[in-house]
Amino acid sequence: xxVDCTTRPSEARAQALRFSVLGWSAWSPxxxxxxxxxxWAGAPEAxxxxxxxxxxxxxxxxxxxxxxxxxxxxxxxxxxxxxxxRYVLSTRHGEFNRALATLDAIEADGLPSPTDFSMSIHHAxxxxxxxxxxxxxxxxxxxxxxxxxANGLLEAAACVAERPQEPVVLIHADEPLPGDxxxxxxxxxxxxxxxxxxxxxxxxxxxxxxxxxxxxxxSVAPAPAGVAAxxxxxxxFLRFVLSRAPNARSxxxxxxxxxxxxx
Numbered sequence: 001x002x003v004d005c006t007t008r009p010s011e012a013r014a015q016a017l018r019f020s021v022l023g024w025s026a027w028s029p030x031x032x033x034x035x036x037x038x039x040w041a042g043a044p045e046a047x048x049x050x051x052x053x054x055x056x057x058x059x060x061x062x063x064x065x066x067x068x069x070x071x072x073x074x075x076x077x078x079x080x081x082x083x084x085x086r087y088v089l090s091t092r093h094g095e096f097n098r099a100l101a102t103l104d105a106i107e108a109d110g111l112p113s114p115t116d117f118s119m120s121i122h123h124a125x126x127x128x129x130x131x132x133x134x135x136x137x138x139x140x141x142x143x144x145x146x147x148x149x150a151n152g153l154l155e156a157a158a159c160v161a162e163r164p165q166e167p168v169v170l171i172h173a174d175e176p177l178p179g180d181x182x183x184x185x186x187x188x189x190x191x192x193x194x195x196x197x198x199x200x201x202x203x204x205x206x207x208x209x210x211x212x213x214x215x216x217x218x219s220v221a222p223a224p225a226g227v228a229a230x231x232x233x234x235x236x237f238l239r240f241v242l243s244r245a246p247n248a249r250s251x252x253x254x255x256x257x258x259x260x261x262x263x
Contacts, residue, residue: 016217017157018203018262021241022167025078026196027070041242060132063115064125065095070195071173072129078169078197079133085167085199086159087126087139090152090234092174094122094143100178126171137166147252148172149234150220154257156200157218164202171197172234191232198241203262215262216241223256233257 031037034049056076061069075087099120102112118124122141130139144151149172156170175193177184203215223229230236230250240248240259247260 016219017154017161018215018217019157019160019200020202020204020215021198022082022201023078023080023199024197024238024241025074026194026238027074028191028194037238038242041239043242043244057132060128063119063128065098065119067095067097067173067175067193067195068119068125068128070193071125071171072132074173074195074197075129075169075171076133078171078199079167082167082199084133084135084137085169086137087129087135088152088156088159088168088170089122089126089139089141090143090148090155090170090172091122091141092143092145092148093177094141095120095125096175096181097178100181145253146229147233147255147257148174149232149237150250150252150255150257153218153237154220156198160200160202168200169197170200171195191235194232194234196234196238198238214244217260217262219258220255221258223251223254227251227256229253 025034026037031040035045038045038049056064056069056072060072064072071089079085098116101116102120105112105116122143123139126139126141130136140155142148142151142155152170152172156168159166159168173193173195176182229252233250233252236248236250237259239245244261247258249259250257
């Protein structure tokens with residue numbers, strides 16, 4: 001199935017993309033363990049989930065900012081033990097501090113740091129992650145303002161629909177804008193910094209006589225008039241996944257994004 005996400009929301013039709021969730025990982029300053037995230041979501045804790053995150057090699061850590069380390073860390077933990085798949089990154093600001101440092105250096109008539117310059121684009125972190133994981137399957141990075149996560153989920157779900165046998169690791173990460181740029185931030189930045197990753201796989205259609213597969217149906221429709229945008233679409237989805245709620249809805253600027261369990 002294809003989600004019709006045209007430029008005019010009045011024409012969007014709520015057709016559903018179907019996928020399963022193979023794994024997840026998340027980090028924020030207030031919730032650094034899986035148990036903490038499960039408590040936040042009101043979900044039962046699972047034994048043995050709070051093992052130490054996979055340590056990144058020193059050479060890789062040196063090239064990454066603290067933000068980059070969290071992003072690569074959650075992606076690596078999410079994909080551990082799963083078949084290799086594509087990466088999709090959704091982020092509004094990306095490595096904004098590196099971009100700002102580059103601009104400050106140019107303004108001061110100096111030479112910008114080669115590392116800051118090369119790592120300031122959104123694709124750079126995925127490039128390092130691909131090298132670190134020896135993953136040649138490609139990646140996509142996108143930024144769509146308030147709806148960045150929802151569009152990232154749409155991209156990842158569409159990739160799964162095209163190649164159900166190939167997992168897709170959706171990574172979402174952002175941090176608050178610094179200094180004078182904070183005035184350009186938006187309401188959902190109260191939840192930042194945040195780094196999370198969810199691995200999507202093909203539908204697990206149940207065999208006759210077996211228990212229903214816990215697949216997710218993802219669809220999009222026009223946003224209802226007069227309804228405020230959701231504070232954090234990424235956290236809405238993660239809470240839905242962990243709490244095993246039957247459905248969830250996030251409202252964006254022009255569209256609403258809906259998930260329900262295919263049971």
